Amino acid sequence: QKKNISLRLTMEIVYVYTKKRSEFGRQCNFSDKPAELHVDILPDPSLTDNFIDRDPCDVAIQCTQEMSEHEVNTERFDCEPCGINHVEGGWPKDVNSQEMEQTIRYRKKVEKDENYVNTLMQLGSHMEHCIRQNNTIDIYQEYFEEEEIVEEMEGQPSAKTVNVFRDPNEVKRTATSLSWHPDGSCKLAVAYSSMEFQKVTKDMSYDSYIWDLENTNKPEMTLKPVSPLVCLEYNPKDSHILIGGSYNGQIAYWDTRKGSQPVEMSAVEHSHRDPVYKVIWLQSKTGTDSFSASTDGQVLWWDIRKMSEPTERLVLDPSKKGNLDNALGAFSLEFETTMPTKFMVGTEQGVVVSCNRKAKTPAEKIVCTYSGHYGPIYALQRNPFFPKNFLTVADWTARIWSEDIRDSSIMWTKYHMAYLSDGCWSPARPSVFFTVKMDGTLDIWDFLFKQNDPTLSLKVCDEALYSLRVQDNGRFLGCGSQLGTATLLEISSGLCTLQKNEKALATAMFERETKREKILEACHREMRLKERSRSEQSKEDEAKDGEAEESAEELVACAEREFYEVVEAEMKKRGKDDKKEKEKYEGKDGCKEKES
Amino acid sequence: MLEETLKRIQAHKGVIGTIVVNAEGIPIRTTLDSSTTVQYAGLLHQLTMKARSTVRDIDPQNDLTFLRIRSKKHEIMVAPDKEYLLIVIQNPSEYLLPQ
Numbered sequence: 001q002k003k004n005i006s007l008r009l010t011m012e013i014v015y016v017y018t019k020k021r022s023e024f025g026r027q028c029n030f031s032d033k034p035a036e037l038h039v040d041i042l043p044d045p046s047l048t049d050n051f052i053d054r055d056p057c058d059v060a061i062q063c064t065q066e067m068s069e070h071e072v073n074t075e076r077f078d079c080e081p082c083g084i085n086h087v088e089g090g091w092p093k094d095v096n097s098q099e100m101e102q103t104i105r106y107r108k109k110v111e112k113d114e115n116y117v118n119t120l121m122q123l124g125s126h127m128e129h130c131i132r133q134n135n136t137i138d139i140y141q142e143y144f145e146e147e148e149i150v151e152e153m154e155g156q157p158s159a160k161t162v163n164v165f166r167d168p169n170e171v172k173r174t175a176t177s178l179s180w181h182p183d184g185s186c187k188l189a190v191a192y193s194s195m196e197f198q199k200v201t202k203d204m205s206y207d208s209y210i211w212d213l214e215n216t217n218k219p220e221m222t223l224k225p226v227s228p229l230v231c232l233e234y235n236p237k238d239s240h241i242l243i244g245g246s247y248n249g250q251i252a253y254w255d256t257r258k259g260s261q262p263v264e265m266s267a268v269e270h271s272h273r274d275p276v277y278k279v280i281w282l283q284s285k286t287g288t289d290s291f292s293a294s295t296d297g298q299v300l301w302w303d304i305r306k307m308s309e310p311t312e313r314l315v316l317d318p319s320k321k322g323n324l325d326n327a328l329g330a331f332s333l334e335f336e337t338t339m340p341t342k343f344m345v346g347t348e349q350g351v352v353v354s355c356n357r358k359a360k361t362p363a364e365k366i367v368c369t370y371s372g373h374y375g376p377i378y379a380l381q382r383n384p385f386f387p388k389n390f391l392t393v394a395d396w397t398a399r400i401w402s403e404d405i406r407d408s409s410i411m412w413t414k415y416h417m418a419y420l421s422d423g424c425w426s427p428a429r430p431s432v433f434f435t436v437k438m439d440g441t442l443d444i445w446d447f448l449f450k451q452n453d454p455t456l457s458l459k460v461c462d463e464a465l466y467s468l469r470v471q472d473n474g475r476f477l478g479c480g481s482q483l484g485t486a487t488l489l490e491i492s493s494g495l496c497t498l499q500k501n502e503k504a505l506a507t508a509m510f511e512r513e514t515k516r517e518k519i520l521e522a523c524h525r526e527m528r529l530k531e532r533s534r535s536e537q538s539k540e541d542e543a544k545d546g547e548a549e550e551s552a553e554e555l556v557a558c559a560e561r562e563f564y565e566v567v568e569a570e571m572k573k574r575g576k577d578d579k580k581e582k583e584k585y586e587g588k589d590g591c592k593e594k595e596s
Numbered sequence: 597m598l599e600e601t602l603k604r605i606q607a608h609k610g611v612i613g614t615i616v617v618n619a620e621g622i623p624i625r626t627t628l629d630s631s632t633t634v635q636y637a638g639l640l641h642q643l644t645m646k647a648r649s650t651v652r653d654i655d656p657q658n659d660l661t662f663l664r665i666r667s668k669k670h671e672i673m674v675a676p677d678k679e680y681l682l683i684v685i686q687n688p689s690e691y692l693l694p695q
Contacts, residue, residue: 091622110624115679117598120616123675123682124601126662130673131608134688140666 078217157456159444159491163216167192167484169205175480177231178469182239187212187220188478190486193228193247208232208244210256213488224260225252230275237287243304245276245292253304270309272296278333283340295348297327316345316353320363328353332380336387346377350394370401372409379423385430385503389510393423398435402514407521410513413445414452422467428474428496430506436465436479444495448505460487605684612670615683617641640683644676
């Protein structure tokens with residue numbers, strides 16, 4: 001009995017599984033067999049001639065302590081620069097530094113000291129020598145100053161990261177827009193918001209920041225909007241004013257002298273109904289005008305002195321009826337101060353709409369459209385040197401257009417593996433532009449140097465890059481990523497200095513490509529005209545290829561018909577071939593091939 | 597004698613100001629206004645100490661004899677001593693003929 005109890009207490013964990021005997025397969029039939037010798041290789045002394053005795057043998061042994069490698073990075077400590085106030089110091093205890101009398105007396109005493117006199121005589125003579133030296137000859141004279149410094153193109157174009165500004169909040173948001181401070185490159189304003197639908201959490205901050213380029217620890221100023229900002233722009237005329245478009249469609253403006261809260265916000269009823277994707281300052285006498293675009297299909301003009309309602313409104317309806325339901329959602333805006341009456345809007349549908357601000361009726365406001373992209377146009381900018389040509393960045397390509405050609409871009413990049421999210425021209429060189437992609441790479445293109453690939457491709461970070469802005473000198477650029485990291489990069493001088501003949505070469509290239517597209521367009525038009533006249537004359541009810549007014553269903557039906565025709569033709573051909581093969585092998589008539 | 601020397605230094609072409617500071621940082625004599633003097637005295641004292649220690653670190657037998665700081669606008673010359681510092685700010689003449 002005792003035994004039983006102890007057995008139970010040992011608690012064996014047993015796994016039992018059952019299987020039907022019939023499922024086991026054939027049983028193993030073991031049989032006894034005596035040992036069998038299969039192979040017996042006897043030593044062959046004659047083989048020793050093939051070998052040499054090695055004596056001594058080198059054997060490597062290692063006898064060391066086991067070590068392990070660790071990397072340690074100290075926690076970033078925050079530094080704060082601050083100035084020191086110099087105050088006259090060192091006065092001996094018996095002298096009150098505030099009392100003029102006492103200080104003068106002290107000074108007089110020192111001046112009478114013999115040591116003082118001697119020392120100063122010595123120092124004085126030495127000093128005089130140097131002063132005279134300075135007056136005689138400029139010892140730091142720059143030789144060869146008159147000669148032009150011929151800057152050679154350094155071997156490789158390069159770019160390096162200068163600084164990285166991380167979103168100080170716990171929950172990271174995307175850096176959706178960057179704006180450089182108008183006077184010089186000392187400050188960068190970055191707008192942060194979460195572009196992912198309904199991913200906004202309760203503890204996600206709404207703040208956007210202005211960073212001082214030297215200090216990556218802490219932003220210089222915080223902007224606190226009511227809703228996260230999607231876009232943010234410094235006023236080029238007044239560097240204290242910034243305007244921002246927010247996720248809920250409102251526009252707000254800040255004055256950095258007045259603090260973090262917006263000075264005024266647009267009224268919700270009159271604002272956009274979708275996030276404001278782009279806001280641009282306009283050229284005006286007062287310097288207070290701006291306009292904004294959003295995917296709700298409207299472009300609104302604002303005067304910041306009166307934000308209660310927009311001064312003007314345009315609905316991007318391509319049928320020119322002002323119908324909001326038909327309207328194209330706007331993703332990007334373009335405005336060039338040299339052409340103040342024109343502006344362009346890049347839409348969600350992949351179409352660029354060119355508009356005239358001074359048109360009398362809203363219908364006339366929309367001048368023309370340029371189509372060619374398959375996805376929303378994230379960036380739209382005219383070439384600063386050749387305003388007739390503009391760059392669009394959308395889907396997987398970047399395209400360069402000429403204003404005169406509506407149907408197609410004149411130049412385009414290849415289709416990339418990752419979506420392009422932003423791009424801009426270099427303000428220093430007409431043939432250079434920058435693009436950023438969703439895989440975190442920055443591409444610098446110089447189409448006078450290489451057209452198929454970017455001149456320089458740099459992986460900035462592991463997450464997607466969402467925004468890009470180049471500073472006015474063309475040398476620094478800022479990229480914003482999905483996790484709110486703004487990276488400041490400096491590019492090599494070759495990429496931001498105007499090369500000899502560059503303008504002429506770029507002009508020639510644009511003209512050539514525009515001409516080519518014009519010729520192609522003319523050809524297409526001719527072909528279409530011919531098709532149309534042909535189909536009008538033909539009696540058979542064939543597919544109406546030439547007609548431009550075809551409905552979508554008719555096109556689909558026509559495409560289906562053509563497809564099946566091709567398939568049937570293929571099958572017939574294969575059937576014939578099969579028959580031929582069969583008859584060959586059936587051997588009815590060995591040599592003769594039956595033609596069917 | 598000393599007065600003449602100092603006056604002569606101040607009278608040279610291009611000299612903007614002269615300051616004499618003692619080891620405690622007290623300006624003994626100055627031709628500039630007091631706030632500028634205090635600033636120059638404090639900053640240059642520290643810089644001279646640093647320069648001297650640098651020179652002596654490299655070669656303990658060496659010592660700093662003179663310090664010249666050329667900037668875009670002018671040149672600051674510091675003649676150091678154990679007890680005192682003679683500081684002169686000069687604007688080197690631009691109308692010089694090259695040698």
